[in-house]
Amino acid sequence: MSDRSHRAPAAARRRRLPLRYLLPSLLLVAVIAMLMLRGYVHSEILADHRIRPEAATDKVPEKILDGGPVIDTRGGRETSRSIGEHQLVLTFDDGPDPEWTPKVLDVLKKHDAHAVFFVTGTMASRHPDLVRRMVDEGHEVGLHTFNHPDLSYQSKKRIDWELSQNQLALEGAAGVRTSLFRPPYSSFADAMDDASWPVTKYIGSRGYITVVNNTDSEDWKRPGVDEIIRRATPKGGKGAIVLMHDSGGNRSQTVAALDRFLPELQGSGYKFANLTEALGMPGAHTPVSGLELWKGKAWVYAVEASDNITGVLVVGLAVIGVLVMSRFGLMLVLSGVHARRVRRKGFAWGRPITEPVSVLVPAFNEAKCIENTVRSLMLSEHPIEVVVIDDGSTDGTARIVENMRLPGVRVVRQHNAGKPAALNRGLANARFDLVVMMDGDTVFEPATVRELVQPFGDPSVGAVAGNAKVGNRDSLIGAWQHIEYVMGFNLDRRMYDILRCMPTIPGAVGAFRRSALERVGGMSDDTLAEDTDVTMALHRDGWRVVYAEKARAWTEAPETVQQLWSQRYRWSYGTMQAIWKHRRALVDKGPSGRFGRVGLPLVSLFMVLAPLLAPLIDIFLIYGLVFGPTEKTVGAWFGVLALQAVCAAYAFRLDKERMTHLISLPLQQLLYRQLMYVVLLQSWITALTGGRLRWQKLRRTGVVGVGLGGRVPHQRSTSVSGDERRPVA
Template identity: 85%
Template sequence: MRPSSRRRRPVAPDTPVSRRRVPMRLLLPVLLLTALVAMLMLRGYVHSEILADHRIRPEAASDKVPEEIIDGGPVIDTRNGGTGSLKVPDHRLVLTFDDGPDPKWTPQVLDVLKKHHAHAVFFITGTMASRHPDLVKRMVDEGHEIGLHTFSHPDLSYQSTKRIDWELTQNQLALGGAAGIRTSLFRPPYSSFADAMDNKSWPVTRYIGSRGYITVVNDTDSEDWRKPGVDEIIRRATPHGGKGAIVLMHDSGGDRHQTVQALDRFLPALKAEGYSFDNLTEALGAPSAHTAVTGLDLWKGVAWIFLVRASEGVTGVLVAGLAVVGTLVIGRFLLMLVLSAAHARRVRRRGFTWGPDAPVTEPVSVLVPAYNEAKCIENTVRSLMTSNHPIEIIVIDDGSTDGTARLVEAMGLPGVRVVRQLNAGKPAALNRGIANARYDLIVMMDGDTVFEPATVGELVQPFADPAVGAVAGNAKVGNKDTLIGAWQHIEYVMGFNLDRRMYDVLRCMPTIPGAVGAFRRSALERVGGMSDDTLAEDTDITMALHRDGWKVVYAEKARAWTEAPESVQQLWSQRYRWSYGTMQAIWKHRRAVVEKGPSGRFGRVGLPLVSLFMVLAPLLAPLIDVFLLYGVVFGPTGKTLVAWLGVLAVQAVCAAYAFRLDRERMTHLLSLPLQQVLYRQLMYVVLLQSWITALTGGRLRWQKLRRTGVVGAPGAGGHTLTDRSPAV
């Protein structure tokens, strides 16, 4: 991007922007980001971690639990206000598996069951069923029975009835979407035997019954979650004396290879002893626990599974994008640090000169395009009058309606000319100024910018090298006393000027800032002057010069002070125009990628770097903050915060180095963390809006920013500001 506060002509009557489309474009980036965050939140929601079934609950009294329940079987039926329990008949085993389905272990369990022609009951969680619906469908298709194990595996003894209802409803929703059925079987998380029922769990069991569910606990626990070894799992799972049993195992929640191995030995061994392995309802001789889901409930379930799958896909893309942006960000930081250091060493070494014709002393024409700059133009012109390099000043009034031209003429300053034209835009104003300029070296600036006495002289020194066609100056924020001004100050010093050092070394400077830049007249004439093909005429002309074979360099000592936008709305308008204009310029010069010579070099080096660092990386950078939010909400919170602080630390190091190179006070960096939280988000949405405008073929109106004239002219001792701004 470029630190330039350009003045633009109003929208012509024949180039309207639909009032209905503009608000939509403002809304689309927000909606898109919201949708991406929602997908990520959904993914985190269904990836909540499941704890193994060995949670130890404090002991509670059981005097309120009916004796027929404590002394009864593992199948508890409290439907319709009743209190009853059932046991599995002798020589019948009901294998139950909790916490699944798991993409690794559940298929292996199903394979072993199929191999030995056995059925089982799978108590699934809603989170796992939502993520792996195909496995739930396979369970049903292969004749197994499904039971609910809540959606997110909480201890229901400590939950409200509202939360219990939600857990059941969400679990049924996932089951309906995965297999098109509902079930009447339920197993509470962290449950064990019927005789372990206490005054905390019994009310839950009664309430579950009132909702139409049969609660299924167990009377034989393999304790496979302990991984005690295959032999021990088989021993604990085997009932005594031919009795029937409900056996508890797990197909999820950790490494289950011992469970799979034990199952492969357990099934044939007990079949040889006369046992059969049935579903619960088969073992009890009862109707199936499954009923078909139809109508709206079915569509809700299908929609839920679709959204979960979509969130998985979107998250996969986002993770890939995060890897890309991480590589780009770290790569850019490393390039900036290494190459900017190399640039500083080169231009600051003793005896450095730009070329054989140094120093450059010939007079310079300074062009000041102005459109309604009455509040700023006097400061701008007076700052130029202090220049220690010979100059002529040409103020091109682009159809101002606030008396800008009259103010300049009334100043009566020697060497200052005013050229008037009908409103035609900044490129036309600059071309008019070029046509009226007397000298071969031309400096361009904005009407709200002030120069230091040495700025022009420093800016034209690189022209001692006859291969140099243009020079980028060091634009700085003058009104940095406000928070938004301080944020832009950090951005200018770090994001613009540190970048320019890097691009200078790589010989692919993307933009001569409109606030402070110099050109060789012959270079401008060879590329056809300033073009109005894009909203970023400064980037457009810079790329054209590269393609024509000219060198474009950065002069760090050529400082200019510009008035940055002071409101979010003005900042949005400015950066939207910059972003969209940069995209236009990249597209306009895209053929350079396949051309030969200097144009081809810029096309294969400069354009990819500009596209990566100015368009792609900033567009993907929100992923860092999105995953920060994800990690804070879903964990691991500590590691996530450490990673984010690490990224912030790297940025702080780069910013501090940039401030050191520019000899700026480090105190302004105190607002850097807040800038990363708030300011960056605004820039993300602006860039996203620019992408949407470009992809939809939208047209962007010229927008004039309101100025206050806060950046004052430099005095005899150097740069000064009005009372609102701190001294520099």
């Protein structure tokens, strides 16, 4: 075979590898993009609240300072116009507001009056339906910038951006462009100064008429309805452009004043018209079509989507907050109850268990680890037989065990059929009624088997979960998993033990009553999490499943992100399969129903939903750091971290572990959640698309040694092939 043919499959694998991350990554990027858009539209990052103080006016033409409130600098002109007698142009700034703008529109419609609404791009983008209503009901709409900054502080590029984005929102909302513009923080024409005049001239060069006012209701001060009416009423029948607001705060006084102001002045002969109508000018609106219209609509739809998605994410954040607090509260309380129970003086499960135990060790290509595993078992303080089931290894795993020639150790060979089949083969070859199961990369302490089987003194106990620990915890990934094992798994197991709904007997260290396994049909290959599957089956059959904290086992955790991903992918997908397989427990009666209505919801919430939503904590941390409120966001995030640290410290104390590894907890929370998000999301995708995973084998290094003292005798072992049983020599 040519080198090219060897290289092609490897290259194809390299090309395919990123695809497993593609959809979760795209979803994460899309969520972040929607949050960024929301922050952008809600003016939480681009807003500039500086207001320039008054400046000199020597560069402003006198005719502008002494002229009317409508300033036209288009095409190099420097003219201004005023409103004729007995004509009022009502103008409303800063909207549209979802609460007050509809009320203002209702009053205007009630009294058959028109007005000009100077809308900001942020508000128009968020409430396009109100802008459409303004146009449909005959009002004029003008620009008030996108983010409401004082334009005298801004560059021409920023001014262009403010105008174009404001127009884009207007086009998307109502399908029109406008030629009217009002600068934020503007006042009367005689307030024009050397800082604002150049901006007004530049605005005119972009095709806009600048509209200020000559009558200010000062409704933003909320001085009372009577005072608003008094200030808005011109003297001696003069015409005016009246400044009011339909957004920016409580506008109830504005609405109430408007409902009196309109009929009173209409009765005095005043007409409330649009600006261009009052001036006898062409209309301010120009319909848009084609690409410009679709760009505007796309913008409005994107903003609407960002608000809706953010709303959903906020609900998700609330859910994860409740789940996190509930889980931590339950763990702290119930793990304390568990610790006091097992340490209570005179506590015993029943009669001491002294009879021999069968230890099953399924192994597939464990050449680097299997010797340490078997030698650790030879130091056991409890009488055992060891059955190593070689599941079609190609690295000489079985031969290594056979060459060790240890007493009480048998090797059973089979063609590669997966871990459940290997365990069932071992169960068929086991001699004793109590069966301990462990992984081929795990090391037991001398007391592990003895501690693991003592709960069987209670005849209602069908299975026992041991205390799995990370042996290779010196690397950063290993330290993170060490925290997870001590806090996330073992503290959980104490809680589930008290609630009598332990979801999983860990494959690394667990014990079973043979009769209990036989009643549920042994280890099933229906799911990829055979340990979770069989544990749920035992609960449904009425057996009690408990946790033996002193039955410690040291396992080799994945040392790369790829290996960790593969392992957790199988775990999470297998857990989802097991939940689905046992879903009928929700409506069952008896022990099955009890587990279904207590255990399944807890497992679904804490092991499937919570990790899937957990990245929201960090996503909103980033959002808060960028858009604010920064202090509250950082405080909330550190509050959650502090609560996790308390739980972790308590778990480490219960397990008598050193606290130094908790130094990496903040980094673990930032990065680990994202990995679990990818894993769980990919598991959901696999489940929904009907995919199926194989039993994925992790690459082992054999770094977890016996290290428990004592010397292991080297004696002959006996090999068993197929179903044949041979006596131990």
